[in-house]
Amino acid sequence: MGATRIIYLDHSATTYVKPEVANAMAPYHTEHFGNPSSIYRIARDSKKAIDAARAQVAAALGAEPDEIYFTSGGSESDNWAIKGIAFANRKKGNHIITTAIEHHAVIHTCQYLEKQGFAVTYLPVDEFGLVSPAALEAAITEQTILVSIMYANNEIGTIEPIAELGAIARKHKIPFHTDAVQAVGNVAIDVKAQNIDLLSLSAHKFYGPKGVGALYIRKGTKIDTLIHGGGQERRRRAGTENIAGIVGLGKAIALATADIEGHNARIRALRDRLMQGILAKIPHARLNGHPEKRLPGNINISFEFIEGESILLWLDDEGICASTGSACTSGSLEPSHVLLATGLPVEISHGSLRLTLGDVNTDADVDFVLEVLPKVVTRLREMSPLYKGKDGGCNVQ
Numbered sequence: 001m002g003a004t005r006i007i008y009l010d011h012s013a014t015t016y017v018k019p020e021v022a023n024a025m026a027p028y029h030t031e032h033f034g035n036p037s038s039i040y041r042i043a044r045d046s047k048k049a050i051d052a053a054r055a056q057v058a059a060a061l062g063a064e065p066d067e068i069y070f071t072s073g074g075s076e077s078d079n080w081a082i083k084g085i086a087f088a089n090r091k092k093g094n095h096i097i098t099t100a101i102e103h104h105a106v107i108h109t110c111q112y113l114e115k116q117g118f119a120v121t122y123l124p125v126d127e128f129g130l131v132s133p134a135a136l137e138a139a140i141t142e143q144t145i146l147v148s149i150m151y152a153n154n155e156i157g158t159i160e161p162i163a164e165l166g167a168i169a170r171k172h173k174i175p176f177h178t179d180a181v182q183a184v185g186n187v188a189i190d191v192k193a194q195n196i197d198l199l200s201l202s203a204h205k206f207y208g209p210k211g212v213g214a215l216y217i218r219k220g221t222k223i224d225t226l227i228h229g230g231g232q233e234r235r236r237r238a239g240t241e242n243i244a245g246i247v248g249l250g251k252a253i254a255l256a257t258a259d260i261e262g263h264n265a266r267i268r269a270l271r272d273r274l275m276q277g278i279l280a281k282i283p284h285a286r287l288n289g290h291p292e293k294r295l296p297g298n299i300n301i302s303f304e305f306i307e308g309e310s311i312l313l314w315l316d317d318e319g320i321c322a323s324t325g326s327a328c329t330s331g332s333l334e335p336s337h338v339l340l341a342t343g344l345p346v347e348i349s350h351g352s353l354r355l356t357l358g359d360v361n362t363d364a365d366v367d368f369v370l371e372v373l374p375k376v377v378t379r380l381r382e383m384s385p386l387y388k389g390k391d392g393g394c395n396v397q
């Protein structure tokens with residue numbers, strides 16, 4: 001048993017590292033290993049490499065290099081942005097606005113701040129996962145010190161109207177943070193034009209290495225430090241720099257943003273064929289997220305009467321790597337907070353499957369999934385008492 005061929009359809013979870021990126025990183029593990037805080041030549045080489053990567057990240061976002069701070073990834077950037085703004089502005093107010101569909105790096109940080117005395121509004125979304133600019137404006141109070149709204153959702157792929165939301169925060173002089181971890185490389189980002197004050201990104205979501213990311217902080221933004229220690233990153237983020245990782249991040253973001261439209265056109269064509277094929281071949285299936293305002297590689301579909309986890313196991317047996325929208329892999333059977341926020345009933349959200357396409361995928365992959373998935377769903381439904389009864393109950397075992 002076990003498939004020999006691997007079909008990777010989980011690019012929103014992580015990506016492989018492009019060979020050009022790995023090659024750019026290699027000398028910084030071995031030859032250029034100097035600590036950039038030291039004064040000899042190999043240390044200066046490290047420092048130069050970091051400066052070059054900082055310029056690459058800034059160029060990709062329309063920012064200035066001294067507005068870019070390297071971190072250990074998306075989770076740290078989100079934690080820094082939210083806690084840093086909250087604690088620095090505590091005397092001004094205690095109210096934070098975010099949404100019900102954020103990544104856990106944002107939601108759990110906000111929940112922690114609620115325990116510290118902050119008040120958080122979790123804006124609802126519509127059936128497609130869109131946040132309403134009018135709802136944001138209505139939620140703002142005299143106490144509001146931060147608005148944090150993700151650029152694109154990691155489960156259902158919905159792309160939010162970031163420039164419009166940012167303009168509202170700007171009008172009220174409230175710092176605007178966006179978790180753009182899923183957006184970089186898929187959407188053209190310009191922090192100035194889009195009224196963004198803070199932006200989180202992570203290299204391993206766009207063919208860079210894991211464990212390295214960045215936070216863009218607009219000049220003049222009042223923010224506390226999260227990681228205390230040495231004077232690295234202009235005294236705002238301590239710790240000896242992950243030089244190889246930072247070099248990889250710089251190279252990866254330059255490659256990912258060089259031809260966003262060309263890249264998207266290829267991925268979108270594959271995605272659309274797969275998505276339409278699944279919906280045409282499998283009855284009682286429903287697309288989650290927005291039909292157009294979605295990440296080019298994202299498919300999220302709910303299949304009634306079955307469990308997403310069972311689909312994953314059967315797909316894995318065929319060498320297909322996919323994901324569910326829910327957190328059921330922990331065995332908790334907790335439905336996805338994102339799908340529930342779009343109004344999907346709990347029992348249907350349990351049967352959700354996320355397929356996220358990327359650089360490695362081909363037409364042959366699409367053909368294979370279109371052959372395998374309908375059979376898997378049919379077999380699982382044959383085993384499901386819910387399908388036989390079609391009574392719509394929740395199959396909790």
Ligand SMILES: *Cc1c(COP(=O)(O)O)cnc(C)c1O
Nearest residue numbers: 073074075103105154181182202
């Ligand atoms: C992956 C992801 C994160 C976390 O990034 P890490 O680098 O894995 O810590 C945060 N937000 C979103 C939207 C993500 O997809």
